Amino acid sequence: MSPLSVNITRHTTASAPRPHVLYILDVTDGDRTYAVSKRYSEFAALQKQLGDTFTLPPKRLLVTTFLPSAWADDALIAERKSGLSAYLADLLAHDSPWRSAPALLAFLSVSAAGDIRPFDPEDALPSTLSRNAALTMIGEVQAKAAAPIAAGYYPDWAGYSNPPESLDYSKFDILLFAFATPNASSTLSWDDGATALLKRLVAAARKSGRGTKVVLSIGGWGGSYWFSSAMGSAANRTKLVDAAVGAVEAYGLAGIDIDWEYPNSPGAGNPHSPADAAHLLSFFQQLRAALGAGKIISAAVTLQPWLGADGAPLRDVSAYARVMSFVNIMNYDVSGASATPGANAPLGTAERAVGAWTGAGFPVGKLVLGVPLYGYVSKSRATHLTGDVKEVGDVAGKEVGDGKEVGDEEEKEVNFIAYEHARYRGLNRGAVAVAVVAGDLSAYYGQQVAFREIVAAGALAKRGDGTYGGANGYTEGWDDASDTPFLYDQARTTVVTYDDTYSVADKAAYARRAGMGGCFTWSVDQDDGYALQDVIRKSLGK
Structure with missing residues (x-):
């Protein structure tokens, strides 16, 4: 039997028993091509009958005449076409156990084209729904929209330590695959093996049935050289847009993330x-x-809006917000390694960032807070951190060791654009580097260190309650000003600034309390399993 393939690029409407949408399936069976029309509810019935683990596009998210937004109907239909095509492609894949299922073959047969099913409101054109049905759906939409997202960047070197097939996709609503990079031709370049890894990630996410969306991130700290050129003319922008759209279509992606570091800087x-x-x-x-x-269209951004022509942060970014899904605020690398170390990711700078972006017209619900799963190792004898930032309300932080009191240091203005969106690759891309002597982090002096490597080196030990504490000679301190922990060992002249279960919980709780769109992490391969990601999800109320 020749392999079947299906594409859904068209739709039509029918009037009986009430106006509804029909998706046109162009089915290719060997040399024969024919069309079958199906409602969304019929796909849902097929999935229930098969019991498969793949992902259908979500239930109705949009709208009716009671919530006017005519453009959104087209968006819903377009999203469903793409999602339904991907669902059928998964079912018909060569390794799918359902590819020859009688129910699927009957669903795709010509004889099935005229089947009549009872009317389902899920199939209705929005303006035909009753007021009660419309309000019920609107309530579901608002509840879904209000739920914060838990996202994570998945760098293309994470395939070594965190292969797509072993990920627990229940931990992530969105995974941002990093990176493709703009090139001199205003198209996209990829690291060796990156596209193959991306295909595996998309396939594994779909197979999980968890609804995790995969987005392509373009750029990065080391990949932003050609952005200004690629954006600089209408012709070049068209090339880059075409390349981005081509990637979305080729790999079945949920959208594009732009990590330009940085416009006009x-x-x-x-x-x-x-x-x-x-x-x-x-x-x-x-x-x-x-x-x-x-x-999805998103961007990784600094703690203040993009710099305008005058070199100052833009005062009005509402036009960006109208076409973007969200921005990812990189609230980290505020201080790196030094003889007088400061916090990597103060909680107070998150509050400042929210104020800066909302003050410029970007809705708070479209702001996603960045949480680092790494820290810095400094060669230092310090027993407290420098710098001071405004605290955010009442946080649930702890007091351990020589915690720094607020006001101990003169307040310092943070340079919001001086630091990179960290591109940690570890000492060994394939494995965690384990210290030869327990607690020895000297190989990381002046560098970033993954949370999992702090644990693997023996400087942190996991407690029975899931929290972490200093080990092998390290004293754990708590910096009240930044709401972050740190480790110090004066005998080793070593200080480690990082985030732990307490500090990431406070960041996620702040994001939820402030009405932000959720949290993302850089990056998924740096966690100790899912220890920090689990805390973030819990604090977001997920």
Whole structure:
């Protein structure tokens, strides 16, 4: 039997028993191609009959005449076409146990095209629903929209330590695959093996049945050199948009994330222009038009809005917000390694960032807070951290060791754009580096260190209650000003600034309390299993 393939690019409407949407399945069976029309509810019935583990597009998210937003209906239909095509592709894959199931073959047969099922409100055109049905659906939409997301960046070197097939997708609503990078041709370049890994990640996420969305992140600290050029003209923007859309279609992605570090700022020594922010807006608008309303468009950003032509943060970013799904605020690398170390990710800078972005017109519900799963190792004899930032309300932090009292240090202005979105690759891309002597972190002096490597080196030990404490000569301190822990061992002249279960819980709780869109982590491969991710999800109320 020739392998079947199905594509859904068209839809129509029918009027009986009430107006509803029909999705047109173009089925190819060897040399024969034919069309079958199906309602969304019929796909749901097929999945129930098969008992498969793949993911259907979500229940109705949009809208009725009681909640006017005509453009959203097209977005829902476009999202369903893409999602239903992907669902059938998963069922028909060569390794799928359901590819020859009688129920699936009957579903795709010509004789099934005229089947009549009882009317299901899920199939209705929005304007035909009753007021009660509409309000019920709107309530479901609002509840879903209010639920914060738990996301994580999955770098293309994570395949060594965290292969896609071994991930627990229940931990993540969104995984951002990092990175593809712009090139001199205003298209995309990839690391060796990255596209194969991305395919595995998308396939494993779908197979999990958890609904985890995979988004492609473009750029990064070391991958932003060509952004200004690629955004700098209409012709180049079109090339980059086409490349991004091509990647979404080729790999079955949920959207695009732009990690430009940074517009109108050199970052890692990149070309830049006063017009960068304006060009970025044009790019986002063109990308939204090309992707449609159903796909994710996000960006990794600093603690303040993009820099305008005058070199100052933009005062109005509402036009960006209208075409973007959310921005990922990189609340980390505020202080790195030094003889007088400070906190990597103070909680107070998150509050400042929310104020800066909302003050410029970006809705708080579209702000996602970044949480680092790494720290810094400093060669230092310090027993407290420097720097001071505003505290955020009442936090659930702890007091351990020589915790620094608020006000001990003169308040310092944070340079919000001087630090990178960390590109940690570890001492060994394939495995955790274990200290030869328990607690020895000297190989990391002046560098980032993954949370899991602090544990593996023996500087941190996991307690029975799931929290962590200093070990092998390290004293654990708590910095009240930043709401973060640190480790110090004066005999080793070593200080480690990092985040633990207490500090990430406080960050996620703040994000939820502030009405933010959720939290993301950099990066999933740096956790000790899912110890920190689990705490973040719990504190977000998930």
